[in-house]
Amino acid sequence: MLSFDASPLLLSFTPSLTSITLVLLISFLTLKCLRLLLSSPDLHLPPSPWGLPIIGNLHQLGNYPHRALQALSRCYGPLMMLHFGSVPVLVVSSANCARDIMKTHDIIFSDRPRSTLSERLLYHRKDVSLAPYGEYWRQMRSICVLQLLSNKRVHSFRTVREEEISLLMDKIEQRRLVDLSSVFASLTNDIICRVALGRKYSDGMQGEKFTGLLADMMGLLGVFNVGDFIPSLGWINKLTGLEAKVKLVARGFDQFLDEVVEEHRRKMEEKSIGSGRGEDRRDFVDVLLDIEKDKTAGFALAADSIKALILDIFAAGTDTTYTVLEWAMTELLRHPRAMNNLQTEVREITGGKPIVTDEDLERMHYLRAFIKETLRLHPPIPLLVPRLSTQDVKIQGYHIAAGTMVITNAWTIGRDPGTWDQPDEFKPERFLNSLVDFKGQDFELIPFGAGRRGCPGMSFAMATNELVLANLVHKFDWALPEGQKPEDLDMTECTGLTIHRKVHLRAVATQLPS
Numbered sequence: 001m002l003s004f005d006a007s008p009l010l011l012s013f014t015p016s017l018t019s020i021t022l023v024l025l026i027s028f029l030t031l032k033c034l035r036l037l038l039s040s041p042d043l044h045l046p047p048s049p050w051g052l053p054i055i056g057n058l059h060q061l062g063n064y065p066h067r068a069l070q071a072l073s074r075c076y077g078p079l080m081m082l083h084f085g086s087v088p089v090l091v092v093s094s095a096n097c098a099r100d101i102m103k104t105h106d107i108i109f110s111d112r113p114r115s116t117l118s119e120r121l122l123y124h125r126k127d128v129s130l131a132p133y134g135e136y137w138r139q140m141r142s143i144c145v146l147q148l149l150s151n152k153r154v155h156s157f158r159t160v161r162e163e164e165i166s167l168l169m170d171k172i173e174q175r176r177l178v179d180l181s182s183v184f185a186s187l188t189n190d191i192i193c194r195v196a197l198g199r200k201y202s203d204g205m206q207g208e209k210f211t212g213l214l215a216d217m218m219g220l221l222g223v224f225n226v227g228d229f230i231p232s233l234g235w236i237n238k239l240t241g242l243e244a245k246v247k248l249v250a251r252g253f254d255q256f257l258d259e260v261v262e263e264h265r266r267k268m269e270e271k272s273i274g275s276g277r278g279e280d281r282r283d284f285v286d287v288l289l290d291i292e293k294d295k296t297a298g299f300a301l302a303a304d305s306i307k308a309l310i311l312d313i314f315a316a317g318t319d320t321t322y323t324v325l326e327w328a329m330t331e332l333l334r335h336p337r338a339m340n341n342l343q344t345e346v347r348e349i350t351g352g353k354p355i356v357t358d359e360d361l362e363r364m365h366y367l368r369a370f371i372k373e374t375l376r377l378h379p380p381i382p383l384l385v386p387r388l389s390t391q392d393v394k395i396q397g398y399h400i401a402a403g404t405m406v407i408t409n410a411w412t413i414g415r416d417p418g419t420w421d422q423p424d425e426f427k428p429e430r431f432l433n434s435l436v437d438f439k440g441q442d443f444e445l446i447p448f449g450a451g452r453r454g455c456p457g458m459s460f461a462m463a464t465n466e467l468v469l470a471n472l473v474h475k476f477d478w479a480l481p482e483g484q485k486p487e488d489l490d491m492t493e494c495t496g497l498t499i500h501r502k503v504h505l506r507a508v509a510t511q512l513p514s
Protein backbone atom coordinates (compact mmCIF):
# COMPACT_ATOMS: atom_id res chain seq x y z
CA MET A 1 0.00 0.00 0.00
CA LEU A 2 1.27 3.52 -0.74
CA SER A 3 1.90 5.81 2.22
CA PHE A 4 2.73 9.46 2.20
CA ASP A 5 4.34 11.34 5.04
CA ALA A 6 3.80 15.11 4.60
CA SER A 7 5.82 16.41 7.57
CA PRO A 8 9.21 16.84 5.82
CA LEU A 9 7.54 18.87 3.08
CA LEU A 10 5.74 21.08 5.57
CA LEU A 11 8.98 21.71 7.48
CA SER A 12 10.68 22.85 4.33
CA PHE A 13 8.03 25.57 3.70
CA THR A 14 9.07 29.16 4.31
CA PRO A 15 6.58 31.23 6.48
CA SER A 16 5.46 33.32 3.47
CA LEU A 17 4.77 30.22 1.42
CA THR A 18 2.73 28.72 4.30
CA SER A 19 0.56 31.83 4.56
CA ILE A 20 0.01 31.88 0.80
CA THR A 21 -1.04 28.21 0.95
CA LEU A 22 -3.33 28.98 3.86
CA VAL A 23 -4.98 31.88 2.02
CA LEU A 24 -5.41 29.70 -1.06
CA LEU A 25 -6.90 26.92 1.03
CA ILE A 26 -9.33 29.26 2.81
CA SER A 27 -10.39 30.87 -0.49
CA PHE A 28 -10.90 27.42 -2.01
CA LEU A 29 -13.05 26.29 0.92
CA THR A 30 -15.04 29.57 0.94
CA LEU A 31 -15.70 29.22 -2.80
CA LYS A 32 -16.75 25.60 -2.32
CA CYS A 33 -19.17 26.61 0.51
CA LEU A 34 -20.53 29.48 -1.59
CA ARG A 35 -21.12 27.13 -4.53
CA LEU A 36 -22.88 24.67 -2.27
CA LEU A 37 -25.04 27.44 -0.78
CA LEU A 38 -25.88 28.88 -4.19
CA SER A 39 -26.72 25.49 -5.62
CA SER A 40 -28.65 24.27 -2.57
CA PRO A 41 -32.10 25.10 -4.01
CA ASP A 42 -31.35 22.61 -6.82
CA LEU A 43 -30.55 19.96 -4.26
CA HIS A 44 -33.72 20.48 -2.32
CA LEU A 45 -34.75 16.85 -2.07
CA PRO A 46 -38.20 15.49 -1.16
CA PRO A 47 -38.63 14.46 2.49
CA SER A 48 -37.40 10.98 3.34
CA PRO A 49 -38.33 8.62 6.12
CA TRP A 50 -35.33 7.49 8.07
CA GLY A 51 -33.77 4.37 6.54
CA LEU A 52 -31.38 1.64 7.65
CA PRO A 53 -27.88 1.05 6.28
CA ILE A 54 -27.78 -1.21 3.20
CA ILE A 55 -31.52 -1.92 3.01
CA GLY A 56 -32.68 1.71 3.18
CA ASN A 57 -36.47 1.78 3.60
CA LEU A 58 -37.17 -1.76 2.43
CA HIS A 59 -38.13 -2.91 5.92
CA GLN A 60 -40.95 -0.34 5.94
CA LEU A 61 -42.84 -1.81 2.99
CA GLY A 62 -44.37 -4.88 4.63
CA ASN A 63 -46.68 -7.27 2.78
CA TYR A 64 -48.88 -4.52 1.41
CA PRO A 65 -46.59 -1.79 0.11
CA HIS A 66 -49.51 0.37 -1.16
CA ARG A 67 -50.89 0.55 2.40
CA ALA A 68 -47.48 1.03 4.04
CA LEU A 69 -46.63 3.82 1.60
CA GLN A 70 -49.96 5.50 2.29
CA ALA A 71 -49.12 5.58 6.02
CA LEU A 72 -45.67 7.03 5.27
CA SER A 73 -47.07 9.66 2.91
CA ARG A 74 -49.33 10.91 5.72
CA CYS A 75 -46.16 11.87 7.61
CA TYR A 76 -43.86 12.84 4.74
CA GLY A 77 -46.21 14.25 2.13
CA PRO A 78 -47.24 13.48 -1.44
CA LEU A 79 -43.66 13.38 -2.72
CA MET A 80 -41.29 11.22 -0.66
CA MET A 81 -37.83 10.01 -1.47
CA LEU A 82 -37.20 6.48 -0.25
CA HIS A 83 -34.32 4.12 -0.81
CA PHE A 84 -34.91 0.51 -1.74
CA GLY A 85 -31.43 -0.75 -0.97
CA SER A 86 -29.20 1.51 -3.03
CA VAL A 87 -31.94 2.61 -5.44
CA PRO A 88 -33.54 6.05 -4.93
CA VAL A 89 -37.31 5.78 -5.24
CA LEU A 90 -39.68 8.73 -5.54
CA VAL A 91 -43.13 7.88 -4.17
CA VAL A 92 -46.00 9.93 -5.58
CA SER A 93 -49.20 10.07 -3.52
CA SER A 94 -51.37 12.94 -4.77
CA ALA A 95 -53.25 13.75 -7.96
CA ASN A 96 -51.29 17.01 -8.44
CA CYS A 97 -47.91 15.35 -8.15
CA ALA A 98 -49.06 12.47 -10.42
CA ARG A 99 -50.05 15.10 -13.02
CA ASP A 100 -46.55 16.64 -12.77
CA ILE A 101 -44.96 13.25 -13.42
CA MET A 102 -47.30 11.73 -16.01
CA LYS A 103 -48.38 14.85 -17.89
CA THR A 104 -46.15 17.92 -17.37
CA HIS A 105 -42.89 15.95 -17.38
CA ASP A 106 -44.21 12.74 -18.95
CA ILE A 107 -41.34 12.41 -21.42
CA ILE A 108 -38.72 12.52 -18.64
CA PHE A 109 -40.56 9.77 -16.74
CA SER A 110 -41.42 7.47 -19.65
CA ASP A 111 -38.68 4.95 -19.12
CA ARG A 112 -39.00 1.79 -17.02
CA PRO A 113 -36.46 0.58 -14.46
CA ARG A 114 -34.74 -2.73 -15.14
CA SER A 115 -35.96 -5.80 -13.32
CA THR A 116 -33.80 -8.89 -13.65
CA LEU A 117 -36.53 -11.49 -13.09
CA SER A 118 -39.07 -9.85 -15.42
CA GLU A 119 -36.41 -9.40 -18.07
CA ARG A 120 -35.71 -13.12 -18.09
CA LEU A 121 -39.39 -13.89 -18.32
CA LEU A 122 -40.16 -11.30 -20.97
CA TYR A 123 -37.36 -11.86 -23.49
CA HIS A 124 -34.97 -9.22 -22.20
CA ARG A 125 -37.33 -6.27 -22.56
CA LYS A 126 -38.46 -7.11 -26.09
CA ASP A 127 -42.08 -6.67 -24.94
CA VAL A 128 -43.97 -3.35 -24.54
CA SER A 129 -44.47 -3.02 -20.78
CA LEU A 130 -40.82 -3.23 -19.80
CA ALA A 131 -39.15 -2.00 -22.99
CA PRO A 132 -36.91 1.03 -22.48
CA TYR A 133 -38.50 4.23 -23.77
CA GLY A 134 -37.44 4.71 -27.40
CA GLU A 135 -38.05 3.69 -31.00
CA TYR A 136 -38.36 -0.06 -30.34
CA TRP A 137 -40.97 0.51 -27.61
CA ARG A 138 -42.88 2.94 -29.88
CA GLN A 139 -43.08 0.36 -32.69
CA MET A 140 -44.11 -2.51 -30.43
CA ARG A 141 -46.75 -0.41 -28.70
CA SER A 142 -48.19 0.79 -31.98
CA ILE A 143 -48.47 -2.81 -33.24
CA CYS A 144 -50.37 -3.75 -30.06
CA VAL A 145 -52.69 -0.78 -30.28
CA LEU A 146 -53.42 -0.98 -34.02
CA GLN A 147 -53.79 -4.74 -34.21
CA LEU A 148 -55.38 -5.64 -30.90
CA LEU A 149 -56.34 -2.85 -28.55
CA SER A 150 -57.82 0.02 -30.60
CA ASN A 151 -61.57 0.68 -30.24
CA LYS A 152 -62.09 -0.73 -33.73
CA ARG A 153 -60.28 -3.97 -32.95
CA VAL A 154 -61.97 -4.28 -29.55
CA HIS A 155 -65.32 -3.90 -31.28
CA SER A 156 -64.36 -6.62 -33.77
CA PHE A 157 -63.90 -9.11 -30.90
CA ARG A 158 -67.47 -8.70 -29.75
CA THR A 159 -68.54 -12.16 -30.92
CA VAL A 160 -65.74 -13.73 -28.91
CA ARG A 161 -66.84 -11.85 -25.78
CA GLU A 162 -70.49 -12.70 -26.29
CA GLU A 163 -69.80 -16.39 -26.89
CA GLU A 164 -67.57 -16.71 -23.87
CA ILE A 165 -69.99 -14.84 -21.61
CA SER A 166 -72.83 -17.04 -22.80
CA LEU A 167 -70.76 -20.12 -21.86
CA LEU A 168 -70.14 -18.55 -18.47
CA MET A 169 -73.89 -18.08 -17.94
CA ASP A 170 -74.47 -21.75 -18.76
CA LYS A 171 -71.78 -22.80 -16.28
CA ILE A 172 -73.35 -20.68 -13.53
CA GLU A 173 -76.81 -22.04 -14.29
CA GLN A 174 -75.56 -25.55 -13.63
CA ARG A 175 -73.79 -24.80 -10.37
CA ARG A 176 -75.79 -22.48 -8.10
CA LEU A 177 -72.88 -22.07 -5.63
CA VAL A 178 -70.29 -20.45 -7.84
CA ASP A 179 -66.58 -19.90 -7.25
CA LEU A 180 -66.63 -16.51 -8.95
CA SER A 181 -62.87 -16.00 -8.65
CA SER A 182 -62.19 -19.16 -10.65
CA VAL A 183 -64.79 -18.58 -13.33
CA PHE A 184 -63.61 -14.98 -13.85
CA ALA A 185 -59.99 -16.12 -14.16
CA SER A 186 -60.85 -18.72 -16.82
CA LEU A 187 -63.14 -16.33 -18.67
CA THR A 188 -60.51 -13.59 -19.07
CA ASN A 189 -57.91 -16.18 -20.05
CA ASP A 190 -60.20 -17.72 -22.65
CA ILE A 191 -61.08 -14.36 -24.19
CA ILE A 192 -57.45 -13.28 -24.47
CA CYS A 193 -56.41 -16.72 -25.78
CA ARG A 194 -59.01 -16.59 -28.51
CA VAL A 195 -58.14 -13.11 -29.76
CA ALA A 196 -54.39 -13.46 -29.34
CA LEU A 197 -53.77 -17.13 -30.15
CA GLY A 198 -56.85 -18.00 -32.16
CA ARG A 199 -58.19 -20.63 -29.78
CA LYS A 200 -58.60 -21.49 -26.13
CA TYR A 201 -55.94 -23.25 -24.13
CA SER A 202 -57.97 -24.19 -21.07
CA ASP A 203 -58.70 -27.89 -21.61
CA GLY A 204 -56.63 -31.04 -21.64
CA MET A 205 -52.95 -31.45 -20.89
CA GLN A 206 -51.90 -28.47 -22.97
CA GLY A 207 -54.48 -26.27 -21.23
CA GLU A 208 -53.36 -27.40 -17.80
CA LYS A 209 -49.75 -26.71 -18.69
CA PHE A 210 -50.58 -23.26 -20.06
CA THR A 211 -52.72 -22.13 -17.10
CA GLY A 212 -50.10 -23.45 -14.68
CA LEU A 213 -47.34 -21.57 -16.48
CA LEU A 214 -49.39 -18.39 -16.59
CA ALA A 215 -50.13 -18.56 -12.86
CA ASP A 216 -46.43 -19.16 -12.16
CA MET A 217 -45.41 -16.27 -14.35
CA MET A 218 -47.84 -13.85 -12.71
CA GLY A 219 -46.51 -14.95 -9.32
CA LEU A 220 -42.91 -14.42 -10.41
CA LEU A 221 -43.60 -10.99 -11.93
CA GLY A 222 -44.86 -9.91 -8.50
CA VAL A 223 -41.81 -11.20 -6.61
CA PHE A 224 -39.66 -8.53 -5.01
CA ASN A 225 -36.18 -9.26 -6.31
CA VAL A 226 -33.77 -8.18 -3.62
CA GLY A 227 -30.79 -8.42 -6.01
CA ASP A 228 -32.15 -5.52 -8.09
CA PHE A 229 -31.88 -3.24 -5.08
CA ILE A 230 -29.01 -4.73 -3.08
CA PRO A 231 -26.74 -6.25 -5.75
CA SER A 232 -24.48 -7.83 -3.14
CA LEU A 233 -27.43 -10.02 -2.08
CA GLY A 234 -28.24 -11.22 -5.60
CA TRP A 235 -26.92 -14.69 -4.73
CA ILE A 236 -29.92 -15.25 -2.43
CA ASN A 237 -32.10 -16.12 -5.44
CA LYS A 238 -29.87 -19.09 -6.21
CA LEU A 239 -30.17 -20.28 -2.64
CA THR A 240 -33.95 -19.96 -2.45
CA GLY A 241 -34.47 -21.67 -5.80
CA LEU A 242 -36.06 -18.54 -7.29
CA GLU A 243 -33.54 -18.34 -10.10
CA ALA A 244 -34.15 -21.97 -11.05
CA LYS A 245 -37.91 -21.40 -11.02
CA VAL A 246 -37.60 -18.35 -13.28
CA LYS A 247 -35.50 -20.37 -15.74
CA LEU A 248 -38.02 -23.20 -15.70
CA VAL A 249 -41.03 -20.96 -16.31
CA ALA A 250 -39.24 -18.92 -18.99
CA ARG A 251 -38.22 -22.13 -20.78
CA GLY A 252 -41.69 -23.63 -20.41
CA PHE A 253 -43.36 -20.56 -21.90
CA ASP A 254 -40.80 -20.34 -24.67
CA GLN A 255 -41.55 -23.92 -25.72
CA PHE A 256 -45.29 -23.29 -25.52
CA LEU A 257 -45.02 -20.14 -27.63
CA ASP A 258 -42.76 -21.87 -30.15
CA GLU A 259 -45.50 -24.47 -30.61
CA VAL A 260 -48.19 -21.78 -30.97
CA VAL A 261 -46.15 -19.86 -33.54
CA GLU A 262 -45.28 -23.04 -35.43
CA GLU A 263 -48.95 -24.03 -35.57
CA HIS A 264 -49.80 -20.62 -37.02
CA ARG A 265 -46.98 -20.79 -39.57
CA ARG A 266 -48.17 -24.19 -40.72
CA LYS A 267 -51.71 -22.93 -41.18
CA MET A 268 -50.44 -19.91 -43.08
CA GLU A 269 -48.48 -22.14 -45.42
CA GLU A 270 -51.58 -24.18 -46.06
CA LYS A 271 -53.09 -20.88 -47.21
CA SER A 272 -55.93 -21.36 -44.78
CA ILE A 273 -55.78 -17.71 -43.75
CA GLY A 274 -56.08 -16.05 -47.13
CA SER A 275 -58.85 -18.25 -48.39
CA GLY A 276 -60.68 -19.78 -45.45
CA ARG A 277 -60.57 -17.10 -42.79
CA GLY A 278 -61.80 -13.55 -43.18
CA GLU A 279 -59.67 -10.49 -42.24
CA ASP A 280 -61.33 -10.05 -38.88
CA ARG A 281 -60.92 -13.73 -37.98
CA ARG A 282 -57.16 -13.36 -37.96
CA ASP A 283 -55.72 -13.50 -34.49
CA PHE A 284 -52.84 -11.48 -33.06
CA VAL A 285 -50.23 -14.15 -33.87
CA ASP A 286 -51.39 -14.21 -37.52
CA VAL A 287 -50.95 -10.45 -37.69
CA LEU A 288 -47.50 -10.56 -36.10
CA LEU A 289 -46.38 -13.27 -38.53
CA ASP A 290 -47.65 -11.17 -41.44
CA ILE A 291 -45.63 -8.22 -40.20
CA GLU A 292 -42.60 -10.49 -39.83
CA LYS A 293 -43.04 -11.79 -43.37
CA ASP A 294 -43.73 -8.72 -45.45
CA LYS A 295 -41.80 -6.25 -43.28
CA THR A 296 -44.32 -3.53 -44.18
CA ALA A 297 -43.98 -2.09 -40.71
CA GLY A 298 -40.59 -0.78 -41.87
CA PHE A 299 -38.56 -2.89 -39.46
CA ALA A 300 -37.74 -6.50 -38.83
CA LEU A 301 -39.88 -8.23 -36.23
CA ALA A 302 -37.70 -10.94 -34.72
CA ALA A 303 -39.06 -14.23 -33.36
CA ASP A 304 -38.31 -13.20 -29.77
CA SER A 305 -40.23 -9.94 -30.22
CA ILE A 306 -43.29 -11.87 -31.40
CA LYS A 307 -43.16 -14.16 -28.38
CA ALA A 308 -42.50 -11.26 -25.99
CA LEU A 309 -45.53 -9.34 -27.30
CA ILE A 310 -47.83 -12.33 -26.91
CA LEU A 311 -46.59 -12.96 -23.40
CA ASP A 312 -46.99 -9.29 -22.51
CA ILE A 313 -50.62 -9.32 -23.54
CA PHE A 314 -51.28 -12.23 -21.18
CA ALA A 315 -49.21 -10.79 -18.33
CA ALA A 316 -50.80 -7.34 -18.60
CA GLY A 317 -54.32 -8.28 -19.58
CA THR A 318 -55.59 -11.37 -17.76
CA ASP A 319 -55.09 -10.91 -13.99
CA THR A 320 -55.90 -7.20 -14.14
CA THR A 321 -59.23 -7.74 -15.88
CA TYR A 322 -60.41 -10.58 -13.69
CA THR A 323 -59.37 -8.66 -10.55
CA VAL A 324 -61.82 -5.88 -11.43
CA LEU A 325 -64.63 -8.42 -11.84
CA GLU A 326 -63.77 -10.11 -8.56
CA TRP A 327 -63.79 -6.86 -6.52
CA ALA A 328 -66.87 -5.57 -8.34
CA MET A 329 -68.89 -8.66 -7.38
CA THR A 330 -67.46 -8.48 -3.85
CA GLU A 331 -68.71 -4.91 -3.47
CA LEU A 332 -72.10 -5.80 -4.98
CA LEU A 333 -72.53 -8.58 -2.42
CA ARG A 334 -71.51 -6.23 0.37
CA HIS A 335 -73.86 -3.46 -0.79
CA PRO A 336 -77.35 -4.83 -1.52
CA ARG A 337 -78.61 -1.32 -2.38
CA ALA A 338 -75.97 -0.97 -5.11
CA MET A 339 -76.90 -4.47 -6.37
CA ASN A 340 -80.53 -3.41 -6.52
CA ASN A 341 -79.72 -0.16 -8.38
CA LEU A 342 -77.56 -1.99 -10.89
CA GLN A 343 -80.10 -4.75 -11.51
CA THR A 344 -82.87 -2.21 -11.99
CA GLU A 345 -80.84 -0.24 -14.54
CA VAL A 346 -79.64 -3.30 -16.46
CA ARG A 347 -83.07 -4.96 -16.56
CA GLU A 348 -84.87 -1.78 -17.58
CA ILE A 349 -82.48 -1.04 -20.43
CA THR A 350 -82.23 -4.63 -21.66
CA GLY A 351 -85.99 -5.17 -21.52
CA GLY A 352 -87.03 -8.72 -22.30
CA LYS A 353 -83.86 -9.57 -24.26
CA PRO A 354 -82.16 -12.78 -23.09
CA ILE A 355 -78.67 -11.24 -22.97
CA VAL A 356 -77.13 -7.78 -22.60
CA THR A 357 -75.20 -6.64 -25.69
CA ASP A 358 -72.64 -3.87 -26.37
CA GLU A 359 -75.37 -1.48 -27.61
CA ASP A 360 -77.22 -1.69 -24.27
CA LEU A 361 -74.08 -0.81 -22.33
CA GLU A 362 -73.89 2.72 -23.69
CA ARG A 363 -76.96 3.73 -21.69
CA MET A 364 -75.92 2.06 -18.44
CA HIS A 365 -74.67 5.03 -16.43
CA TYR A 366 -74.94 3.37 -13.04
CA LEU A 367 -72.88 0.42 -14.30
CA ARG A 368 -70.11 2.81 -15.41
CA ALA A 369 -70.22 4.66 -12.08
CA PHE A 370 -70.14 1.35 -10.25
CA ILE A 371 -67.04 0.16 -12.12
CA LYS A 372 -65.29 3.51 -11.57
CA GLU A 373 -65.94 3.22 -7.84
CA THR A 374 -64.56 -0.33 -7.87
CA LEU A 375 -61.42 0.88 -9.65
CA ARG A 376 -61.05 3.80 -7.24
CA LEU A 377 -61.04 1.57 -4.15
CA HIS A 378 -59.45 -1.51 -5.72
CA PRO A 379 -57.06 -0.46 -8.50
CA PRO A 380 -55.78 -3.88 -9.70
CA ILE A 381 -52.18 -2.62 -9.79
CA PRO A 382 -52.24 -0.20 -6.85
CA LEU A 383 -48.69 1.06 -7.39
CA LEU A 384 -49.02 1.12 -11.20
CA VAL A 385 -45.91 0.06 -13.12
CA PRO A 386 -42.69 1.82 -11.99
CA ARG A 387 -41.18 4.54 -14.16
CA LEU A 388 -37.60 5.80 -14.36
CA SER A 389 -36.48 9.42 -14.72
CA THR A 390 -34.06 10.00 -17.58
CA GLN A 391 -32.82 13.46 -16.58
CA ASP A 392 -32.62 15.82 -13.61
CA VAL A 393 -35.86 17.71 -13.10
CA LYS A 394 -37.66 19.83 -10.51
CA ILE A 395 -41.04 18.60 -9.28
CA GLN A 396 -42.97 20.82 -6.85
CA GLY A 397 -39.68 22.60 -6.11
CA TYR A 398 -37.86 19.35 -5.30
CA HIS A 399 -34.80 18.13 -7.15
CA ILE A 400 -35.32 14.70 -8.74
CA ALA A 401 -32.15 13.22 -10.18
CA ALA A 402 -31.87 11.21 -13.38
CA GLY A 403 -32.03 7.48 -12.64
CA THR A 404 -34.65 7.82 -9.88
CA MET A 405 -37.29 5.08 -9.86
CA VAL A 406 -40.83 6.48 -9.57
CA ILE A 407 -43.75 4.71 -7.94
CA THR A 408 -47.21 6.27 -8.14
CA ASN A 409 -49.59 5.11 -5.44
CA ALA A 410 -52.92 5.07 -7.31
CA TRP A 411 -54.50 3.35 -4.30
CA THR A 412 -53.66 6.26 -1.96
CA ILE A 413 -54.62 8.85 -4.58
CA GLY A 414 -58.02 7.17 -4.95
CA ARG A 415 -58.59 7.51 -1.20
CA ASP A 416 -57.41 11.08 -0.78
CA PRO A 417 -59.78 12.91 1.62
CA GLY A 418 -58.80 16.17 -0.12
CA THR A 419 -60.49 14.89 -3.29
CA TRP A 420 -63.27 12.63 -2.20
CA ASP A 421 -66.15 12.83 0.21
CA GLN A 422 -66.02 9.84 2.63
CA PRO A 423 -63.14 8.37 0.62
CA ASP A 424 -63.18 4.95 2.26
CA GLU A 425 -66.89 4.37 1.62
CA PHE A 426 -68.10 2.49 -1.45
CA LYS A 427 -70.47 4.98 -3.10
CA PRO A 428 -70.90 4.61 -6.89
CA GLU A 429 -73.30 7.58 -6.83
CA ARG A 430 -70.32 9.93 -6.48
CA PHE A 431 -69.59 9.33 -10.17
CA LEU A 432 -73.16 9.73 -11.45
CA ASN A 433 -73.01 13.50 -11.90
CA SER A 434 -69.28 13.75 -12.28
CA LEU A 435 -67.12 14.01 -15.37
CA VAL A 436 -64.20 12.27 -13.65
CA ASP A 437 -63.06 9.28 -15.70
CA PHE A 438 -60.22 6.78 -15.58
CA LYS A 439 -58.88 7.54 -19.05
CA GLY A 440 -55.76 9.32 -17.85
CA GLN A 441 -56.99 12.95 -17.88
CA ASP A 442 -58.27 13.05 -14.29
CA PHE A 443 -55.36 12.32 -12.01
CA GLU A 444 -57.52 11.58 -8.97
CA LEU A 445 -58.54 8.31 -10.68
CA ILE A 446 -55.62 6.62 -12.45
CA PRO A 447 -55.96 2.82 -12.21
CA PHE A 448 -54.66 2.60 -15.80
CA GLY A 449 -51.84 5.10 -15.30
CA ALA A 450 -51.60 8.00 -17.76
CA GLY A 451 -49.46 9.61 -20.45
CA ARG A 452 -47.24 7.89 -22.99
CA ARG A 453 -46.86 4.74 -20.92
CA GLY A 454 -50.50 4.67 -19.78
CA CYS A 455 -52.34 1.37 -20.30
CA PRO A 456 -53.26 0.78 -23.96
CA GLY A 457 -55.57 -2.11 -22.96
CA MET A 458 -58.20 0.01 -21.18
CA SER A 459 -60.96 -0.34 -23.81
CA PHE A 460 -60.24 -4.04 -24.19
CA ALA A 461 -60.58 -4.59 -20.44
CA MET A 462 -63.64 -2.40 -20.00
CA ALA A 463 -65.49 -4.05 -22.87
CA THR A 464 -65.20 -7.37 -21.04
CA ASN A 465 -65.82 -6.03 -17.54
CA GLU A 466 -68.96 -4.10 -18.40
CA LEU A 467 -70.52 -6.89 -20.45
CA VAL A 468 -69.81 -9.59 -17.86
CA LEU A 469 -71.17 -7.61 -14.91
CA ALA A 470 -74.27 -6.49 -16.76
CA ASN A 471 -75.06 -10.05 -17.84
CA LEU A 472 -74.42 -11.51 -14.39
CA VAL A 473 -76.94 -9.21 -12.70
CA HIS A 474 -79.34 -9.36 -15.63
CA LYS A 475 -79.79 -13.10 -15.50
CA PHE A 476 -79.26 -13.94 -11.82
CA ASP A 477 -79.99 -12.76 -8.33
CA TRP A 478 -76.91 -13.07 -6.15
CA ALA A 479 -76.47 -13.85 -2.48
CA LEU A 480 -73.68 -14.90 -0.15
CA PRO A 481 -73.58 -18.58 0.87
CA GLU A 482 -75.92 -19.37 3.72
CA GLY A 483 -74.91 -17.99 7.09
CA GLN A 484 -72.51 -15.40 5.67
CA LYS A 485 -73.36 -11.74 6.27
CA PRO A 486 -72.21 -8.98 3.91
CA GLU A 487 -70.29 -7.29 6.73
CA ASP A 488 -68.39 -10.54 7.44
CA LEU A 489 -67.14 -10.97 3.89
CA ASP A 490 -63.37 -11.51 3.97
CA MET A 491 -61.75 -8.54 2.24
CA THR A 492 -58.12 -9.63 2.64
CA GLU A 493 -55.98 -8.78 -0.37
CA CYS A 494 -53.34 -11.06 -1.81
CA THR A 495 -49.78 -9.87 -2.11
CA GLY A 496 -47.92 -9.28 -5.39
CA LEU A 497 -48.19 -7.04 -8.41
CA THR A 498 -51.91 -7.44 -9.12
CA ILE A 499 -53.95 -7.28 -5.94
CA HIS A 500 -56.88 -9.64 -6.13
CA ARG A 501 -58.74 -11.32 -3.28
CA LYS A 502 -56.76 -13.65 -1.04
CA VAL A 503 -59.78 -15.90 -0.47
CA HIS A 504 -61.83 -16.95 -3.49
CA LEU A 505 -65.22 -15.25 -3.76
CA ARG A 506 -68.12 -17.69 -3.64
CA ALA A 507 -71.75 -16.73 -4.12
CA VAL A 508 -75.14 -18.32 -4.75
CA ALA A 509 -76.83 -17.57 -8.06
CA THR A 510 -80.60 -17.80 -8.53
CA GLN A 511 -81.81 -17.56 -12.07
CA LEU A 512 -84.64 -15.11 -12.65
CA PRO A 513 -87.71 -16.39 -14.47
CA SER A 514 -87.32 -15.34 -18.12
Ligand code: HEM
Pocket residue numbers: 128129130141144149312313316317318320321324379380381384385386447448449450451452453454455456457458460461
Ligand atom coordinates in the same frame (compact mmCIF):
# COMPACT_ATOMS: atom_id res chain seq x y z
C1 HEM B 1 -58.63 -3.48 -15.67
C2 HEM B 1 -57.64 -3.90 -16.39
C3 HEM B 1 -56.29 -3.25 -16.51
C4 HEM B 1 -55.64 -2.40 -15.64
C5 HEM B 1 -56.15 -1.87 -14.31
C6 HEM B 1 -54.37 -2.08 -16.24
C7 HEM B 1 -53.43 -1.24 -15.67
C8 HEM B 1 -52.23 -0.88 -16.26
C9 HEM B 1 -51.28 0.02 -15.69
C10 HEM B 1 -51.42 0.72 -14.34
C11 HEM B 1 -50.24 0.14 -16.55
C12 HEM B 1 -49.01 1.02 -16.38
C13 HEM B 1 -49.40 2.43 -16.80
C14 HEM B 1 -48.39 3.51 -16.57
O1 HEM B 1 -47.18 3.25 -16.45
O2 HEM B 1 -48.83 4.67 -16.54
C15 HEM B 1 -50.53 -0.71 -17.68
C16 HEM B 1 -49.71 -0.88 -18.77
C17 HEM B 1 -49.98 -1.73 -19.80
N1 HEM B 1 -51.13 -2.46 -20.00
FE1 HEM B 1 -52.74 -2.50 -18.79
N2 HEM B 1 -54.26 -2.72 -17.44
C18 HEM B 1 -55.41 -3.44 -17.65
C19 HEM B 1 -55.71 -4.22 -18.74
C20 HEM B 1 -54.90 -4.41 -19.81
C21 HEM B 1 -55.22 -5.25 -20.95
C22 HEM B 1 -56.53 -6.02 -21.12
C23 HEM B 1 -54.13 -5.23 -21.77
C24 HEM B 1 -53.93 -5.93 -23.09
C25 HEM B 1 -54.70 -6.89 -23.55
C26 HEM B 1 -53.14 -4.36 -21.17
C27 HEM B 1 -51.90 -4.06 -21.71
C28 HEM B 1 -51.00 -3.19 -21.15
C29 HEM B 1 -49.69 -2.92 -21.73
C30 HEM B 1 -49.13 -3.53 -23.02
C31 HEM B 1 -49.05 -2.00 -20.88
C32 HEM B 1 -47.66 -1.40 -21.05
C33 HEM B 1 -47.75 -0.02 -21.68
C34 HEM B 1 -46.39 0.63 -21.88
O3 HEM B 1 -45.48 0.42 -21.07
O4 HEM B 1 -46.26 1.38 -22.86
N3 HEM B 1 -53.64 -3.88 -19.99
N4 HEM B 1 -51.75 -1.32 -17.49
